[in-house]
Amino acid sequence: MERGAAGGETVGSDETLFAIAEQLRESDGAGVTELADRLGLAKSSVHKHLRTMVEHGYAVNRDGTYHVGLEFFRVGEYTRDRYEVYHAAKGPVDALAAETGEMVWLIVEENGRAMYLYGSRGDAEISLESIVGTWRHLHVNSGGKAILATLPETEIERILDRHGLPMRTENTVTDREELRAELAAVRERGYAVNRGEDVEGLHALGAPIRHDGVVHGALAVAGAARRFTRDDRETDLAEHLLTAVDDVEVNLAYQ
Structure with missing residues (x-):
């Protein structure tokens, strides 16, 4: 052993x-x-x-x-298909990407890490296949932080003890107290913000998906930092994001 x-x-x-x-x-x-x-x-x-x-x-x-x-592909397809939130979120993810022109992701947590389960690229010229199915630490990802903010403190500590707070960019939060303060802000405004903490020059907003008292994952909308910091762009995207999350939660309720 x-x-x-x-x-x-x-x-x-x-x-x-x-x-x-x-x-x-x-x-x-x-x-x-x-x-x-x-x-x-x-x-x-x-x-x-x-x-x-x-x-x-x-x-x-x-x-x-x-x-x-x-x-591995057969097993992976089966695994993703088991997630009710995957079926509930596909339509809202595609619609949000079309509305905003930005990349939109469905992110779920497993064993203390975040995985991109589904995505739509909006107007971005990227390969979704290179991102869907990849892992991220929860603290570097807007969807991951949105999920973290819903968890009890004991569970957050368990995840941080296991995975730590590794740095992805110079903007990554690597201090526990700073992360706790940020999670408190997430709970207050209803969504998390990633300002180049995972990829330089890429900003994102993420909001948790809840149903029957359970957090099923998060939706995240991401794009170039120069667009996210323009006038009221973040506020506008947050409104669209939260509406899409509502749609996913309704779909979960009626599946």
Whole structure:
């Protein structure tokens, strides 16, 4: 047994398999020797794990170079489909992006981190596929902060103890007391603000989605900082954002 990131015991062979899968993703494919060198493992062990992954569809061997297999896609689609908020939010997310011309995201929390579950790009020329399915620390993300602000203090402390407050940009909040003050402001105005704390030059607003006393995630609207700081743009976007959140909550109520 080994100690995992959350402090509990984990199975060593499983840790190895997940490390291989993650390395295949990061490398966009790799051979046995490359994987063994990068992970500090014996080639025989890496090869056995890869052979098992290929057998079950989680890896594919293309002329000696292994890649992540489509079985991960099948499992991922199933996982996202399980979230009621995903189905409830798709329409409002697309509508908000069309109304504002900005990027709009559905963000959910799992194990103390934020994931982009769905998005619409508005007028932005970006690849949604490069962002949907990626993780963020809650404190660097407007949707993540909106979710954090709804949690009890004990849960916030547990998340911060586990994941910390790493810096993404020079604007990232890395002090707990400063974060607590910001979360209090989020609760007062109803939405969170991200001013270049995740990506330089990108601002965002995020608001929590609630239904039956449960926080199901958050919607976030994001765009270039120069637009968000123009006149009453933030106030206008906040109004549109909160209306879209209301629509999602209604959809959840009638699903």
